[in-house]
Amino acid sequence: MTNWISVEDQLPDFENGHVLVACEGGNVDKSFYTTNVDYLKSSRHSGGYSRKRCGKWSKHFALSHKYGYRITHWMPLPEPPK
Numbered sequence: 001m002t003n004w005i006s007v008e009d010q011l012p013d014f015e016n017g018h019v020l021v022a023c024e025g026g027n028v029d030k031s032f033y034t035t036n037v038d039y040l041k042s043s044r045h046s047g048g049y050s051r052k053r054c055g056k057w058s059k060h061f062a063l064s065h066k067y068g069y070r071i072t073h074w075m076p077l078p079e080p081p082k
Contacts, residue, residue: 004073007057018077021061024070030077032062040065
Protein backbone atom coordinates (compact mmCIF):
# COMPACT_ATOMS: atom_id res chain seq x y z
CA MET A 1 0.00 0.00 0.00
CA THR A 2 1.10 3.55 -0.66
CA ASN A 3 2.06 5.94 2.11
CA TRP A 4 0.19 9.16 2.81
CA ILE A 5 1.54 12.17 0.90
CA SER A 6 1.38 15.63 2.44
CA VAL A 7 -0.38 18.23 0.27
CA GLU A 8 2.48 20.54 1.21
CA ASP A 9 4.96 18.16 -0.50
CA GLN A 10 3.05 16.99 -3.57
CA LEU A 11 -0.37 16.96 -5.22
CA PRO A 12 -1.64 14.17 -7.49
CA ASP A 13 -0.03 14.13 -10.94
CA PHE A 14 -3.29 13.83 -12.92
CA GLU A 15 -5.96 16.39 -13.83
CA ASN A 16 -9.13 14.74 -12.46
CA GLY A 17 -9.85 11.71 -10.35
CA HIS A 18 -10.60 10.31 -6.91
CA VAL A 19 -8.08 9.86 -4.11
CA LEU A 20 -8.19 9.03 -0.42
CA VAL A 21 -7.71 12.09 1.75
CA ALA A 22 -6.88 12.67 5.39
CA CYS A 23 -8.37 15.79 6.91
CA GLU A 24 -7.40 17.88 9.88
CA GLY A 25 -9.20 16.35 12.84
CA GLY A 26 -8.77 12.75 11.70
CA ASN A 27 -11.48 12.25 9.07
CA VAL A 28 -10.42 9.94 6.20
CA ASP A 29 -12.58 9.79 3.08
CA LYS A 30 -12.56 9.59 -0.71
CA SER A 31 -12.54 12.92 -2.53
CA PHE A 32 -12.62 14.08 -6.11
CA TYR A 33 -9.39 15.92 -7.03
CA THR A 34 -9.05 18.34 -9.93
CA THR A 35 -6.62 20.93 -11.20
CA ASN A 36 -9.65 22.88 -12.51
CA VAL A 37 -10.61 24.74 -9.33
CA ASP A 38 -13.36 26.65 -11.17
CA TYR A 39 -15.23 23.34 -11.55
CA LEU A 40 -15.28 22.92 -7.77
CA LYS A 41 -16.69 26.41 -7.33
CA SER A 42 -19.87 25.25 -9.10
CA SER A 43 -23.06 24.94 -7.08
CA ARG A 44 -22.66 21.15 -6.82
CA HIS A 45 -19.55 21.46 -4.68
CA SER A 46 -19.68 24.96 -3.22
CA GLY A 47 -20.46 25.78 0.35
CA GLY A 48 -17.58 25.26 2.74
CA TYR A 49 -14.24 26.19 1.22
CA SER A 50 -12.36 29.22 2.47
CA ARG A 51 -8.63 29.57 1.84
CA LYS A 52 -8.08 30.98 5.32
CA ARG A 53 -9.78 28.03 7.04
CA CYS A 54 -8.93 25.19 4.62
CA GLY A 55 -5.47 26.16 3.35
CA LYS A 56 -4.27 26.84 -0.17
CA TRP A 57 -3.93 23.20 -1.28
CA SER A 58 -7.40 22.12 -0.16
CA LYS A 59 -8.88 24.12 -3.05
CA HIS A 60 -8.22 21.14 -5.35
CA PHE A 61 -10.40 18.68 -3.38
CA ALA A 62 -14.21 18.47 -3.57
CA LEU A 63 -14.59 17.57 0.13
CA SER A 64 -13.05 20.87 1.05
CA HIS A 65 -15.44 22.83 -1.16
CA LYS A 66 -18.52 20.90 -0.07
CA TYR A 67 -17.89 20.59 3.68
CA GLY A 68 -15.02 22.95 4.47
CA TYR A 69 -12.56 20.19 5.37
CA ARG A 70 -8.87 21.06 5.57
CA ILE A 71 -7.09 18.37 3.54
CA THR A 72 -3.67 17.53 4.95
CA HIS A 73 -2.67 14.32 3.12
CA TRP A 74 -3.74 12.16 0.21
CA MET A 75 -2.98 8.78 -1.36
CA PRO A 76 -4.09 6.95 -4.52
CA LEU A 77 -7.11 4.68 -4.20
CA PRO A 78 -6.19 1.01 -3.86
CA GLU A 79 -6.87 -1.36 -6.74
CA PRO A 80 -10.40 -2.84 -6.57
CA PRO A 81 -10.77 -6.53 -5.76
CA LYS A 82 -10.85 -8.98 -8.64
